[in-house]
Amino acid sequence: MKLKLTPTQNLCVGFLETGFELIQVDDQYFFVKGERRQKVLPKTLDALVSRGALLHTREGKYELSDEFKQHRKEMRSMVESKHVRH
Secondary structure (H helix, E strand, O other): OOOOOOOOHHHHHHHHHOOOEEEEOOOOOEEEEOOOOEEEEEHHHHHHHOOEEEEEEEOOOOOOOHHHHHHHHHHHHHHHHHHHHO
């Protein structure tokens, strides 16, 4: 898994981590949560799949991979431990 993501790819991951649903309308993709809607390009989703951050399921849905979720959890704990004062 390539762990370095572009700012756009990081933004997409953030949308998924904060409860946005990824939907497809015709040939376009959108992150949707309530009334909020943000377009995302298919090439961005493909890049996230190739980097191992997203899985494309048999049902045609995209979801964060377990490996990527674990990586994010480890990165957060490293950041939190740096902020703990001794």
